Amino acid sequence: MNALVADGVVTGYGKQEIVHGISLAAEAGKITCIFGPNGCGKSTLLKAVAGALPVWNGDVTLGSEKISNLPVHEVVRQGLVLMPQGGGVFPRLSVMENLRMGGYAIADRRLVETRIESLIDQYPSLARRRKNTAGSLSGGEQAMLALARALVSEPRFILLDEPSAGLSPAMVIETLERIKVLTARGIGILMVEQNIREAMPIADRLYILAAGEKRFEGTPGDVRDDRQLMDIYMGGAS
Numbered sequence: 001m002n003a004l005v006a007d008g009v010v011t012g013y014g015k016q017e018i019v020h021g022i023s024l025a026a027e028a029g030k031i032t033c034i035f036g037p038n039g040c041g042k043s044t045l046l047k048a049v050a051g052a053l054p055v056w057n058g059d060v061t062l063g064s065e066k067i068s069n070l071p072v073h074e075v076v077r078q079g080l081v082l083m084p085q086g087g088g089v090f091p092r093l094s095v096m097e098n099l100r101m102g103g104y105a106i107a108d109r110r111l112v113e114t115r116i117e118s119l120i121d122q123y124p125s126l127a128r129r130r131k132n133t134a135g136s137l138s139g140g141e142q143a144m145l146a147l148a149r150a151l152v153s154e155p156r157f158i159l160l161d162e163p164s165a166g167l168s169p170a171m172v173i174e175t176l177e178r179i180k181v182l183t184a185r186g187i188g189i190l191m192v193e194q195n196i197r198e199a200m201p202i203a204d205r206l207y208i209l210a211a212g213e214k215r216f217e218g219t220p221g222d223v224r225d226d227r228q229l230m231d232i233y234m235g236g237a238s
């Protein structure tokens, strides 16, 4: 099956275990959302899946390949890329320079330039500002840049850590719509979101974490109402 699967992933920082054996699966061409309270380990889990943190126990597989504990550039070559929380764009670098960073794992620089040219055409407001510094872009444009940069490596799966954080309500919707469009190309999305109400309608599957553990998994249709959602958040039974 063409899926990204975490099986019993345990990870943390130093000696501190943060993620206590979480299993989840994200399918190609689908949006899988992760919700959960602040500090529950959502970003830590994404980083471990993306190879940015060691997996202490358990496995991560992409398709038929085991990718846990591969170096990040190898994970990128396998077709998985992480857009970190805050977007990770370099404010003092230009739009083009930021996009080139997205191709760092690709040795063929000409190929990177070709890909950027075809990508940037899909994002006209970036194309118009290619020489401007990323820091001079609006919040929505920076979110667009972070997403476009993640696409330079032509990933099969993208991990997005709060792609709509800090945006105006209208820009939240626009950003999530832009993400939804990617699934039509078969790209699988595994996304942490705090804007639950806006993310629910585009989610195919969702997971709720609390205190480093999985508390709920299902489809948006399985969530009866906000009260049930709150109960799960507060540590109640699913």
Ligand SMILES: Nc1ncnc2c1ncn2[C@@H]1O[C@H](COP(=O)(O)OP(=O)(O)OP(=O)(O)O)[C@@H](O)[C@H]1O
Pocket: 013, 018, 036, 037, 038, 039, 040, 041, 042, 043, 044, 045, 085
């Ligand atoms: N680099 C780090 N070193 C040590 N501890 C960390 C580090 N990053 C995060 N932590 C701790 O790990 C725990 C989980 O953090 P994490 O960032 O994964 O949470 P989160 O669910 O993504 O939260 P948020 O919703 O605020 O983004 C927290 O207790 C946090 O303090």
Ligand SMILES: [Mg+2]
Pocket: 042, 043, 044, 085, 161
């Ligand atoms: Mg986080």
